[in-house]
Amino acid sequence: MCIGIPMQVVSADGLLALCRQEGAAVPEEVDLSLVGPCEPGSWLLVFLGAAREILDHETAQRMQLALQALNQTMNGHGDIDHLFADLVGREPPLPDHLRAAVGKPVATLNDGEE
Numbered sequence: 001m002c003i004g005i006p007m008q009v010v011s012a013d014g015l016l017a018l019c020r021q022e023g024a025a026v027p028e029e030v031d032l033s034l035v036g037p038c039e040p041g042s043w044l045l046v047f048l049g050a051a052r053e054i055l056d057h058e059t060a061q062r063m064q065l066a067l068q069a070l071n072q073t074m075n076g077h078g079d080i081d082h083l084f085a086d087l088v089g090r091e092p093p094l095p096d097h098l099r100a101a102v103g104k105p106v107a108t109l110n111d112g113e114e
Contacts, residue, residue, distance in 0.1 A: 004047040005067070006060040009038050017051070019044060022064050 007019035010027045017038060018027040031050040032038055043060035044051040055063070072079075094102065 003067075004045040004052055006055055006063045007044050007046045008060070009040050009042045009044065011040055012038050019046060
């Protein structure tokens with residue numbers, strides 16, 4: 001499985017940056033060619049040594065929690081709900097094109113949803 005990792009820019013020089021994954025001791029060199037120059041403190045989604053997307057802090061944090069949940073699950077720890085606090089107890093809404101397929105009008109399904 002291949003996944004992108006959220007990393008924070010420590011320092012940058014043109015289209016190269018030193019970035020650190022949360023909890024990592026040693027920063028890694030990251031190619032910024034696909035996202036352009038970035039300032040220290042910026043969050044990036046990094047895959048195979050290249051930044052693929054600039055992230056806001058909140059999105060980077062959610063991704064880090066999801067990766068932590070994956071790591072805990074792979075190590076046999078089952079209590080990961082706290083890592084998905086934004087999802088627990090929330091019913092995901094159906095996309096508009098599927099609402100008709102289940103026979104419920106869009107207005108009815110939108111009532112009470114955010």
